[in-house]
Amino acid sequence: MAEKIVVDARGSFCPGPLMELIAxxxxxxxxDELEVLSTDKGSSADIPEWLNKVGHQILGTREEAxxxxxxxxxxx
Amino acid sequence: xxxxxxxxxxxxxxxxxxxARRLAPELRSGKVQLTMLSASDKHMYQPGLLYLCLGxxxxxxxxxxxxxxxxxxxxxxxxxxxxFELDTNRVKTKSGKTIGYDILVIATGSRAMPEMIPxxxxxxxxxxxxxxxxxxxxxxxxxxxxxxxxxxGVPHKCPMAPLxxxxxxxxYFKDRGIRDKVQLHYxxxxxxxxxxxxxxxxxxxxxxxxxxxxxxxxxxKEVDGKNQVLKSEEGTEAKYDLLITIPxxxxxxxxxxxxxxxxxxxxxxxxxxxxxxxxxxxxxxxxTNIPISKAGSTVHxxxxxxxxNIAAIVKLGAPVREHDGKxxxxxxxxKDRATYAMFNYTTPPDPKPPTRAVHWFKxxxxxxxxxxxxxxx
Numbered sequence: 001m002a003e004k005i006v007v008d009a010r011g012s013f014c015p016g017p018l019m020e021l022i023a024x025x026x027x028x029x030x031x032d033e034l035e036v037l038s039t040d041k042g043s044s045a046d047i048p049e050w051l052n053k054v055g056h057q058i059l060g061t062r063e064e065a066x067x068x069x070x071x072x073x074x075x076x
Numbered sequence: 077x078x079x080x081x082x083x084x085x086x087x088x089x090x091x092x093x094x095x096a097r098r099l100a101p102e103l104r105s106g107k108v109q110l111t112m113l114s115a116s117d118k119h120m121y122q123p124g125l126l127y128l129c130l131g132x133x134x135x136x137x138x139x140x141x142x143x144x145x146x147x148x149x150x151x152x153x154x155x156x157x158x159x160f161e162l163d164t165n166r167v168k169t170k171s172g173k174t175i176g177y178d179i180l181v182i183a184t185g186s187r188a189m190p191e192m193i194p195x196x197x198x199x200x201x202x203x204x205x206x207x208x209x210x211x212x213x214x215x216x217x218x219x220x221x222x223x224x225x226x227x228x229g230v231p232h233k234c235p236m237a238p239l240x241x242x243x244x245x246x247x248y249f250k251d252r253g254i255r256d257k258v259q260l261h262y263x264x265x266x267x268x269x270x271x272x273x274x275x276x277x278x279x280x281x282x283x284x285x286x287x288x289x290x291x292x293x294x295x296x297k298e299v300d301g302k303n304q305v306l307k308s309e310e311g312t313e314a315k316y317d318l319l320i321t322i323p324x325x326x327x328x329x330x331x332x333x334x335x336x337x338x339x340x341x342x343x344x345x346x347x348x349x350x351x352x353x354x355x356x357x358x359x360x361x362x363x364t365n366i367p368i369s370k371a372g373s374t375v376h377x378x379x380x381x382x383x384x385n386i387a388a389i390v391k392l393g394a395p396v397r398e399h400d401g402k403x404x405x406x407x408x409x410x411k412d413r414a415t416y417a418m419f420n421y422t423t424p425p426d427p428k429p430p431t432r433a434v435h436w437f438k439x440x441x442x443x444x445x446x447x448x449x450x451x452x453x
Contacts, residue, residue, distance in 0.1 A: 012367035013424045014235050014403070014417075016271040020367045022295060023231040026192070026324065027339035046267050050293060054309050 005034045009043075010067060017043040018050060025056070028074050033059065036070045044068040077108050077390055078176060082157050082167065083183035084114025084142050086122075086449060087361035087375035091181060093451035094383030096147030099390060103149035108390055110149055111177075113169060115156035117142055120206075121445050122233075123372060126240060126408070129203035129212040130248050133442070138206065145449050160334045162354050179356050179386060182342060183379075184331060186233055186362035186370060190323040193229065195299030200321040203241070204233070215318065216248065221257030222317025227296050227306055229324030230265050231341075233362060233370045236417070238262070238322050239270060239279055240408040245320075246286050247411040260287075263294035263306075263314060275407070275417055278427050282409070296321070325370065327363055341365040346421065347398035349382055358382055368421075369403050376448065377402040406438040414438050 007024045009017035017038035028034060036047060044061065047070050051058050059071035079095065081088045092112050102108035119142045127133035146152055159168040166176040188204035190197040201212040224245065228238045242262050249255040262269065262283065268276035269283065269290055283290050295309040299319065306314045326332070327340020336342045336351075343352035344364035351357040360382060361375030368374055378399060385395035401421030407430070408414045414435035417425035447453040 007367075009367045011401075011421045013273075013419050014271045014369045015231065015367070016266065017367075018266045019230050019271050022265055023324075024338070026230070042273070049267070050310075053293060053311075054295070 004071075005032060007034055007036045010037050010039045012038075012040075016040065018046050021047060022050075025074055030074055030076060032074045034072055034074065036068075036072075038068045038070070039066060041068070044070070077102075077178045079108060079110045079179045079181070079386060080167070080175060080177035081110070081112045081181045081183060083181075083185060083361075083363070084112055084116065084119065084152070085183060085185045085361065085375075086372045087183035087185075087379050088112060088114070088181070089119065089142070089145055089449045090376055090451055091183065091360065091379040091383050092150045093145075093147045093449075094379060095386055096149040097451065098383060098387035100149060102390055109151065111151045111153065111175065112146070113153050113155055113157055113167075113175070114142060115154070117154045119145055119449065121442070122204075123445075124442060125203045125206070125209045126234075126237060126244070127442070128206070129201075129209040129241075130216070130244055131213055132411075135206055135210070137442075140446055140449075145446065147451075157330060160330075160336060162351075162357060165356070177356075179358070179389070181358045181360065181382065181386075182331075182336075182351070182363055183360045183375070184328040184363050186231075186325040186327050186340070187329075188233070188323045189326050190229075190321060192324050192326075193296045193298060195301050196296065196321060196323065199299045199301035199304075200227070200319040200323075202321050202323055204323065212320070216245075219258075219318055221254055223259045223261060223315060224318045224320060225306060225314045225316035226260070226262045226320050226322070227294070227314070228264055228322045229296055231370060232322045232325050234322075234405075235271055235369045235371065236275075236405050236407045238264065239275070241320065241322070242288060243282070243286075243410045244408055246288060251411070259289065261314060261316075262288055262290040263308075264290070264292050265295045267292050272417060272419070272425055272427075274425055275427055278415075278429075325362070331363065337365060346401065348395070349378060349385075349399055358386075366401075368401055369405065371403065371405055373404045377404075406434070406441070408435065408438060 203209040270276040331340040409430040413430035419425040
């Protein structure tokens with residue numbers, strides 16, 4: 001299995017974690033697993049909401065030392 | 077020491093001039109060689125394309141000869157790199173030359189890729205090249221009314237462009253006396269109208285005030301040109317009479333072909349500006365995968381940090397500072413008002429209400445850019 005793709009968007013104001021994820025997903029393959037790292041609290045809600053809306057699989061979310069980790073699988 | 081800059085855009089040019097000044101004695105004595113390889117002998121002021129598509133600038137205002145912008149100490153060659161051999165510290169160029177280096181800087185930029193979305197290139201107008209901006213200008217002139225949809229791909233160069241073109245289109249149609257016949261509909265990929273929260277908080281009531289409708293969480297999936305419908309990944313649709321896009325971008329093909337980074341964006345340390353696993357290779361501007369705006373301002377400040385650090389490596393043996401991620405972006409809010417967003421890795425922006433003074437500063441900067449590229453501003 002391919003190595004998990006880490007989207008390190010800690011401290012990103014512009015374009016921000018969700019935009020970074022959308023951009024990175026474009027260059028990933030269906031079935032790839034990604035993990036977004038974000039220090040923006042809003043993204044911890046926005047990213048799962050968007051993943052559900054578009055249909056990618058959420059593998060898990062957690063907060064560790066002020067960093068939100070959102071793991072997902074590209075489904076389409 | 078051999079310093080090689082690949083790319084003659086804004087980043088490469090500011091960096092080259094910065095280094096040529098800092099290292100003037102070393103360049104004169106031959107201790108340092110500074111070479112720039114570029115794909116073109118022309119330098120384009122890319123932000124001018126936003127004005128070109130609205131007839132507010134002309135193509136000749138966008139270009140200068142690249143050689144005329146460079147300090148004499150820089151050996152400039154129009155000979156793009158085709159192969160990066162990072163393990164042996166050399167590159168191979170289109171003309172067949174092999175050029176070695178001690179320090180390599182990659183500043184090759186990014187390119188708009190409307191063809192990534194089915195139907196987009198054929199059916200949408202855009203302004204990210206001279207040719208497309210001129211085509212959009214003519215299409216706008218012929219447009220007499222209807223629904224204009226603005227659609228934004230990710231990632232894209234100049235995060236302010238979606239807002240700027242929308243506000244400027246409002247004034248454009250108002251000046252032509254047909255604003256009441258035009259519905260401006262703005263779409264954006266995330267859950268607010270701009271990635272910067274404070275910019276979104278300011279822009280949303282401006283849209284309401286100007287009668288611009290908007291839809292968020294809208295990522296382009298495909299365009300049905302026959303029925304003039306743009307479909308989103310989120311399952312929604314936007315009917316249009318005129319579709320204007322800020323297309324998704326990729327890094328340059330040579331970066332992808334050499335396997336230096338997914339999508340042509342090179343994994344880069346955001347503080348050191350070094351390429352992952354290659355401490356003598358630096359990456360600046362749109363070419364990096366750093367989660368920061370792809371904008372001229374971004375690379376301007378990166379080039380200044382890197383110029384100081386590379387000069388320090390030559391003179392002191394080590395870099396002297398880490399990059400703080402500073403960005404300063406003008407935001408045109410129509411034909412005669414503007415504001416700005418200034419931020420870095422740790423401090424978000426706090427944009428002020430738009431004024432005529434900031435707009436005229438931006439208009440002045442459109443001319444002053446050439447001094448900026450020369451490293452004088």
